[in-house]
Amino acid sequence: MAGRFSRRRMLTVGGAGVAGAVAAGGAGAWARGLMAEEQHGSEAGGAVAFLGEHQAGITTPAQDRLHFVAFDVTTDKRADLVDLLREWTLAAARLTAGHDAGPVGAVNGSPEAPPDDTGEALGLPPSGLTLTVGFGPTLFRDAGGRDRFGIADRKPAALADLPHFRGDALDPATGGGDICVQACAHDPQVAVHAIRNLARIGFGAVSMRWSQLGFGRTSSTSRAQATPRNLFGFKDGTANLKAEDTAALRQHLWVQAGDGPAWMTGGTYLVTRKIRMMIETWDRTSLAEQEAIVGRTKGTGAPLGKRGEFDELNLAATGADGKQVIPADSHVRLAHPDTNGGARLLRRGYNFVDGSDGLGRLGAGLFFMAYQRDPRRQFVPIQTSLARNDAMNEYLRHVSSGLYACPPGVRTADDFWGRALFSS
Secondary structure, eight states, X not given: OOHHHHHHHHHHHTTOHHHHHIIIIIHHHHHHHHHHHHXXXXXXXXXXXXXXXXXTTXXXXXXXXXXXXXXXXXXXXXXXXXXXXXXXXXHHHHHHTTOOSSSSOSSSSOTTSOOXXXXXXXXXXXXXXXXXXXXXXXHHSOTTOOOTTSOGGGOOGGGOOOOOOTTOOOOGGGSOOSEXXXXXXXXXXXXXXXXXXXXXXXXXXXXXXEEEEEEEESSOSSTTSOOOBOTTSSBOOTXXXXXXXXXXXHHHTSOOTTSSOGGGTTOEEEEEEEEXXXXXXXXXXXXXXXXXXXXXXXXXXXXXXXXXXTSOOOTTOBOTTSSBSSOTTOHHHHHSGGXXXXXXXXXXXXXXXXXXXSSSOEEEEEEEEXXXXXXXXXXXXXXXXXXXXXXXXXXXXXXXXXXXXXXXXXOSTTOOTTHHXXXX
């Protein structure tokens, strides 16, 4: 490993045996032992396997809590960035297995040196923690057009900036970013602890641009999960892609060979949108109108005109009055694959409440996250249709947006997030 990693570890643990092994090139053996233990731990319960063909935290059954963060890279040195990604990967393997972020930990190091873990997760189980990384367009060329790390020619075409959608009220300070990290867990303290320690490790190479806490998943990513409800009180994500849909995931989620640069094969693209919900206005809307806007019944989640949540939508159905049963401007009609050339997304969003806005209204809504094979052919046409015609737009404000290329998973102990991108 390059110098930045070994120097940091030597300073952190004051020249102890583990640091000496890392500095001497023994990190590979140490990491292999850690990751073997982590794989065993996932079978014992509480931990999600870190190694794999794809990154965890995408098709993993959605956990209850989220801490999402976007970082700006502050160094211009490619070696420092690569060192950081190596270091983050090792820390992520430890954290997802339920260990401290570093090999010494929060309380076992020299009293004269800072701990290599912040300690607030001491005694807590892994809680299903997953850490998922993505690279934003500005990592390849910054706002000034600079190719800081010699990777501009490896930027995927699918990572093209999202267009401005009708009704967008985006705050640039709370969107974008060079690198994103999604931490999901069943315990919010475990998720926050993971992000805090990655930020600590990244001091001097990255700075936090913006972050978002989320609670109460708004989609199911496994058939074993019940469909949750969003803050409008409706079941959300009934027709979401599921981990068990392997053929559909190949078609709609995972980047395939030939789609773009080889380093993204097996990866996926993440779109984030922070959507403020005007819940006070919604709460004064009649039940019948709410159901017409959504296109589903509020109690069961069944499509209008049907009885069960998972009944297929009949977009051609008309009532005795000759009108469409599922209105033309309803959310489910406009988001349905049949209305969008077959495009589908794997949604993995969360509710949020960020206090109040000072006018007696909750700053609440949906932190939308959707993974897909190519945003140009999936999210962009779907959101274009929704932004133009969705009756729900009266109750929504899109205030933040992000797009990230999420590389494939870490397969071996010597691998790290984004290794193929930075290979010469």
